[in-house]
Amino acid sequence: MGSVVKSIGKVVRKVGKGVKKIVKKAGPTLLLAAALYAGTAAFGSSLAGSTGNMFSWGNFTSGASQIGSSITGGMGKIFGTSATKAGPTTGLAGSFVKGVDRMSGPELMGRELVGGAGLSPQSGITGFVSKAFSDSPAMALLGTSQLLGAGLSFVGNLMDKTPELEAAAAEKAFKESQRQFDLEYALAQQQFEEAKHQFEVQHTFAGFKPGTTSPSDLPKTSNFWRQGPTLSQVLGVRQEPGLGRQPSQANASQLQAVAQARGPSMLNRSGPGLIGMGTTDTTRLS
Amino acid sequence: MAVKSVARPMDIPPGRMVGEDGTAMEDVMGPEPVDEMPEITPEEEGQVDMILGQILDFIWDSGYETIVKKLRDGQSNLPEAMGHIAGQMVNREVQAASKGGVEVSRDILIGIANEVVNALAEVADHEGIMKTKSEDQQQKEQGEALIYAVQKYGELGDPGLDPQQPMQMAQNILRDKYPEERVARKMGMRVNEEEVPNGELG
Numbered sequence: 046m047g048s049v050v051k052s053i054g055k056v057v058r059k060v061g062k063g064v065k066k067i068v069k070k071a072g073p074t075l076l077l078a079a080a081l082y083a084g085t086a087a088f089g090s091s092l093a094g095s096t097g098n099m100f101s102w103g104n105f106t107s108g109a110s111q112i113g114s115s116i117t118g119g120m121g122k123i124f125g126t127s128a129t130k131a132g133p134t135t136g137l138a139g140s141f142v143k144g145v146d147r148m149s150g151p152e153l154m155g156r157e158l159v160g161g162a163g164l165s166p167q168s169g170i171t172g173f174v175s176k177a178f179s180d181s182p183a184m185a186l187l188g189t190s191q192l193l194g195a196g197l198s199f200v201g202n203l204m205d206k207t208p209e210l211e212a213a214a215a216e217k218a219f220k221e222s223q224r225q226f227d228l229e230y231a232l233a234q235q236q237f238e239e240a241k242h243q244f245e246v247q248h249t250f251a252g253f254k255p256g257t258t259s260p261s262d263l264p265k266t267s268n269f270w271r272q273g274p275t276l277s278q279v280l281g282v283r284q285e286p287g288l289g290r291q292p293s294q295a296n297a298s299q300l301q302a303v304a305q306a307r308g309p310s311m312l313n314r315s316g317p318g319l320i321g322m323g324t325t326d327t328t329r330l331s
Numbered sequence: 332m333a334v335k336s337v338a339r340p341m342d343i344p345p346g347r348m349v350g351e352d353g354t355a356m357e358d359v360m361g362p363e364p365v366d367e368m369p370e371i372t373p374e375e376e377g378q379v380d381m382i383l384g385q386i387l388d389f390i391w392d393s394g395y396e397t398i399v400k401k402l403r404d405g406q407s408n409l410p411e412a413m414g415h416i417a418g419q420m421v422n423r424e425v426q427a428a429s430k431g432g433v434e435v436s437r438d439i440l441i442g443i444a445n446e447v448v449n450a451l452a453e454v455a456d457h458e459g460i461m462k463t464k465s466e467d468q469q470q471k472e473q474g475e476a477l478i479y480a481v482q483k484y485g486e487l488g489d490p491g492l493d494p495q496q497p498m499q500m501a502q503n504i505l506r507d508k509y510p511e512e513r514v515a516r517k518m519g520m521r522v523n524e525e526e527v528p529n530g531e532l533g
Contacts, residue, residue: 068456068473069466070449073515075474077504079441080518083481084501087494099494100485167408174474178467183505 078177081186085109102166109189371517375436379519382424382435383443389420390450398451402460409461410472414479417447421480422487429491437489437496442519444480448473 086100089108098104169189176185390398398416405412421444428435452473455461463469504514 068449068452068461068469071445071470071473071477073511073520075470075477076441076445076515076518076520077511078474079444079477079481080497080500080514081504082478083441083497084499084504086481086485087497088501091494091498098482098485098488099492100481102482167411170410170475170478171471174471174478178471178474183507186505 074177074182075174078174078182078185081177081182082173085112085186088112102169106169106189109186112186369517370513371439371519372436375439375519378428378433378435379439379443379521381433382421382428383446383521385424386420386443386447387450390447390454395454398454399458399460402451402455402458406460409455410475411479413448413451413455413473414476414481415483416451417444417476418480418483419487420447422484422489425489425491434491437492438500438517439519440484441477441481442515442521444484445473445477445520448476448480451476 082105083100085108086102086105087108089104089106089111090099090101092111093104093107095104173185173189176188401416402409402412405415421440425435425440452461452469456469461469461472463472500514500518503509
């Protein structure tokens with residue numbers, strides 16, 4: 046009901062004001078960016094144990110920088126460099142500058158976001174949304190947390206704080222890598238079989254391997270084994286149009302009902318056959 | 332004449348991938364991952380309609396002049412002005428619904444806010460307050476407004492909001508497991524909403 050009233054009100058306003066344009070709604074990407082902002086801010090809020098505005102800019106930067114410094118630690122271990130070498134993270138802006146110096150590239154958010162002691166909420170939000178719009182919400186968060194190169198699933202896992210969830214995430218990652226391996230193995234095997242088949246086809250005569258002639262020597266994929274058309278298909282093809290009755294379109298249930306109504310034979314003479322029933326004359330005349 | 336049926340080969344049963352040691356691949360790979368993000372429920376869809384209907388009625392009818400004034404006052408940072416209005420209206424409606432005995436799903440609020448922001452952007456455009464004409468730029472401004480709306484919502488407070496909910500949603504987004512459209516629908520985003528082009532009736 047509400048939307049009907051809204052539509053009427055909208056039309057009245059638009060006609061009254063002579064409006065010509067409808068503003069296109071923000072797409073799913075920006076919706077996801079807002080949700081990511083909310084989640085990160087809630088994460089920051091839970092870290093600080095704050096009781097104020099859960100979705101404040103401060104909580105967002107706190108959550109984002111926590112995610113960022115966690116990734117720094119993780120990446121440091123991976124690449125054999127200690128995260129502490131670069132010094133403790135002193136906040137979003139500071140670590141972002143270090144990140145830019147170390148990993149500058151086209152994927153980074155613009156330097157204009159880094160301003161003095163920190164990001165102003167207005168420029169920070171503008172940068173976050175721009176990055177989400179041009180790239181993705183996840184990259185916007187990574188850009189905000191000044192780090193690149195870590196897997197997004199790793200970032201996602203950072204919010205799983207319990208050891209059980211961490212173990213589950215690690216197990217999942219392991220299974221995923223195993224699955225990838227299995228898929229690649231299966232693909233390689235398939236390619237090998239195909240190459241083998243091609244070789245056999247090219248090096249046989251009429252499908253037979255050299256020196257063999259029996260059907261059992263045919264490759265499994267030989268045309269010999271392929272199923273041909275069924276008899277009914279053949280009959281259907283051969284049926285001449287315009288001569289006699291066309292094939293009935295009645296369905297099976299209709300056919301069955303008719304068959305039951307009429308008995309086993311169209312002549313009302315059942316199974317045993319005319320001879321089996323004794324004299325043919327009596328049955329024919331009965 | 333009786334027709335002998337054509338001999339046909341037996342159907343081959345569906346295959347099963349087996350490893351070299353005879354272990355089925357399902358055992359190696361583990362079970363299929365469980366879908367952790369349910370679809371939007373009919374109840375949630377009803378709540379979107381209920382709350383959004385009320386707010387849009389207000390914007391286009393009794394609240395129109397007030398909103399235009401607020402947007403003019405906040406013209407220097409229009410996304411912030413739009414976001415604060417949207418956040419406030421959504422918060423009011425959710426609290427009112429709670430008092431009325433309807434517990435609104437918090438998952439759908441960003442989708443509702445998105446629709447409200449869009450309506451406010453239209454008002455701003457109609458009144459000549461929104462100077463941006465590029466479609467991309469308009470979208471970005473609405474995206475910013477959405478974040479300001481989230482901030483305002485948090486500022487006003489919501490006793491029924493569990494911090495785990497937005498965190499869970501953020502994880503789903505970061506893990507990138509679901510198509511954007513699906514996540515957006517779960518958040519209450521409307522699709523294929525009827526539009527009245529150029530303000531004309533039928």
